[in-house]
Amino acid sequence: MSDKIRVGIYGAAGYAGQDMVELMLRHPNIRLVFGTSSTDAGEFIPYTDLRYIPPEEAIIEDADLVVLALPHGASAQVAKQALDAGVRVIDLSADLRLDTPEAYKTWYGLDHPYPELLNAPYGLPEINRDNIRGTLAVGAPGCxxxxxxxxxxxxxxxxxxxxxxxxxxxxxxxxxxxxxxxxxxxxxxxxxxxxxxxxxxxxxxxxxxxxxxxxxxxxxxxxxxxxxxxxxxxxxxxxxxxxxxxxxxxxxxxxxxxxxxxxxxxxxxxxxxxxxxxxxxxxxxxxxxxxxxxxxxxxxxxxxxxDNLRKGASSQGLQCFNLMYGFEETLALI
CATH class of the missing domain: 3.30.360.10 (Dihydrodipicolinate Reductase; domain 2)
Structure with missing residues (x-):
């Protein structure tokens, strides 16, 4: 167990988060250490002996990587905290996808709180896998x-x-x-x-x-x-x-x-x-x-x-995970 990569999932009770939990539990090199949910806190995370915890109770340093299945705006805050703590990030929201703060403001109506995060590679492996390999953060595409x-x-x-x-x-x-x-x-x-x-x-x-x-x-x-x-x-x-x-x-x-x-x-x-x-x-x-x-x-x-929740979100995130850590790209996916 100690050599497995510790993963925490924010927004684990959402639809994409639930699929991400299920997929990551199949991966031989992943250990799920927490899953957050504001609405389902205290309930068991399916297929595990873990319970959902409120996001503010998650200890980000307990993970080697976090998956952010959060709304845009909220993801950037956690991504910044994670990267500052040396924890890798796969963001399923829009907060790392666009290239400039101006584009983010145009399409999402918000000032991006951390524009420096917008240098993360776009997480569509079939087009961008060379930039995803070994990176610390990925902005996974929308469905x-x-x-x-x-x-x-x-x-x-x-x-x-x-x-x-x-x-x-x-x-x-x-x-x-x-x-x-x-x-x-x-x-x-x-x-x-x-x-x-x-x-x-x-x-x-x-x-x-x-x-x-x-x-x-x-x-x-x-x-x-x-x-x-x-x-x-x-x-x-x-x-x-x-x-x-x-x-x-x-x-x-x-x-x-x-x-x-x-x-x-x-x-x-x-x-x-x-x-x-x-x-x-x-x-x-x-x-x-x-x-x-x-x-x-x-x-x-x-x-x-x-499938909008799989290749459009969670399984694409896991595909990026495999590239980030140098595993076979399709490990736990086929």
């Missing part, structure tokens, strides 16, 4: 950006998109994406039998994050049009991505581009040509499933699917 960026990455990396045409993302998420705290629009009677767009236009906070990472890969792409929807299901996220190709690429070559690019990525599955990715291809799994549909010679539909 919408993960699903969208993995769906776009091969075309972005080969600069195959028409820079004059928009990238259109029609995205749909299960209700757990809204968090565990009850809200009027996530009540059963509001969600059941319904499909609701929300934060349309350029209002959703993940727009800035997706654009930031797209533009790190290439500036040769058009503007992002992103519309999220609330699905009447518990979990799962689907991004239907519509793109226009430039003359360097034709739609009949896109599928082979994706299969070749992701051939060595064990947590990304490109479906056979003619198959359409569905939520069932990814829900309760740790991978992203992608299907490619040529529409015209220059237009393609990419369907990218993840």
């Amino acid at each position: 919408y950006p993960t699903t969208t960026l993995l769906g776009l990455y091969p075309l972005l990396a080969t600069e195959a998109l028409d820079p004059g045409a928009p990238v259109i993302v029609d995205a749909k998420s299960g209700v757990t994406g809204a968090g565990r705290s009850p809200k009027a629009n996530t009540h059963f009677v509001e969600v059941y039998g319904n499909l609701t767009p929300y934060k349309t236009g350029r209002k959703h906070r993940h727009v800035g994050e997706i654009e930031q990472e797209m533009h790190k890969i290439t500036t040769q792409c058009g503007p992002l049009i992103f519309t999220p929807h609330l699905l009447p299901v518990a979990r799962g996220l689907m991004a239907s991505i519509y793109v226009t190709l430039n003359p360097t690429m034709t739609s009949d070559r896109v599928h082979s581009l994706y299969t070749n690019h992701y051939a060595d990525e064990p947590l990304v599955k490109v479906l056979p040509l003619g198959a359409d990715a569905t939520l069932r291809d990814a829900v309760l799994s740790n991978h992203c499933a992608i299907s490619i549909t040529p529409v015209t010679e220059t237009h393609v539909l990419i369907t990218s699917v993840t």
Whole structure:
């Protein structure tokens, strides 16, 4: 037990936190030392003999690494405390994702309390694993950006998109994406039998994050049009991505581009040509499933699917953990 890495989870009773507990308990090199919850303090953490404790009672130095499944704003405070104490950080909130305090203020409406934390690498391993290896802190992506960026990455990396045409993302998420705290629009009677767009236009906070990472890969792409929807299901996220190709690429070559690019990525599955990715291809799994549909010679539909609590949050965090400590990247994930 003494050689295991001690991990504490803040927000362990939330949906992503619960999945993180379950996944980390499978890892042979992790010992869970605490899990915090303001609402469930005193209750047993499932599958353990530990009880949730209030966050103010956690002794951060008892851990070698902390996972922050907290709201934005709250995560930055704990991340700063942890790093000052020599404790590593995996942040599942937005507080380490954006590159500048100005961008954070634009999309989250708050002044970032510790702008120096914004130098943490973006925790999407399939795109950024070299920067994640051995780092002290990671800002794990949101579920919408993960699903969208993995769906776009091969075309972005080969600069195959028409820079004059928009990238259109029609995205749909299960209700757990809204968090565990009850809200009027996530009540059963509001969600059941319904499909609701929300934060349309350029209002959703993940727009800035997706654009930031797209533009790190290439500036040769058009503007992002992103519309999220609330699905009447518990979990799962689907991004239907519509793109226009430039003359360097034709739609009949896109599928082979994706299969070749992701051939060595064990947590990304490109479906056979003619198959359409569905939520069932990814829900309760740790991978992203992608299907490619040529529409015209220059237009393609990419369907990218993840479990919003797994590859969109907790399992991606564990994937980053493995890279940070030099373990096999998929350890405890497949």
